Amino acid sequence: MTNSAKPRARAADKRRRLATEAARVLHEQGVERTTLADIARAADVPVGNVYYYFKTKDELVLAALSEHSAHLDELTGRLDQLPDPHDRLKALIEAWISQRETAARYGCPTGTLAVELDKRADGILDTEAGTAIRRLLQWAEEQFRALGLPDPDDLALTLVSGYQGMSLLTNALRDPDIMTRQGAHLLRWLDSLKDTDPAA
Structure with a gap:
């Protein structure tokens, strides 16, 4: 790596750390309660340096939203490796259920931010x-x-609405078991659709 490439790589790493930590901290604390100093501390970047990468808090929020989109793309990319769309949808629901403890504490990352x-x-x-x-809706629609x-x-709307609803209730009641039970309900619903699939 050349001398000029090293500072660029370090700068890219800091920017990425700030975006990653912004996604996490904003999810945990919310936009209004989170300061640039909170994100800088979490990313181990001096607070004065934050303005070199992000001029405003809104720019950091946008970066956090991009991180959430990237995580979704990563998840659906892994699910797309499964040959059967029914299995992809089931694996999506199981991924949601696996996040039940996080949902109980903070809710859905994108849903809570959107609200x-x-x-x-x-x-x-x-x-x-x-x-x-x-x-997410488009990906689910493609599977159906x-x-x-x-x-x-409509099926994609039902699925994603079910997820948002169970995330909201899990968070509001601080009860991860809601995610488990409602996730199981979505899995049964999905299986019932397969029973009506003319290609099955």
Whole structure:
């Protein structure tokens, strides 16, 4: 690595650390309660350096939303390795259930951010928060369509609504068992759809 490449690599690493920690801290504390200093401390970056990478807190929120989208893409990319769309959808639900302890403490990362950002007047960040949820809906719709089921867009809405609902209740009641029980209900619902699949 050349001398000029090293500072660029260090800068990219700091920016990535800040974005990663912003995603985590904003999920845990919420946008309004989180300061740039909180994120800088979590990323082990001097607070004065944050402004070199992100001029405003909103830019850090956008970076956090991009991190959540990247995590979703990583998850769906792994699920796409499974040959059967029914198995992909089941694995998605099982991934949600595995996050029940986090959901009980903080809720769904994108869902909670979307709700909080919707209260703001500018209407820019909340649109970005909705992007990740739309991507999940589109991915789920593709799976239902691949199964040959009617109304795949409605089925995707039912699935993602079920997830958001169980995340909200799990968080509000601080009860991870809700995620387990409702996740099992979604799995049974998914199996019942397979029984009506004309290609099955």
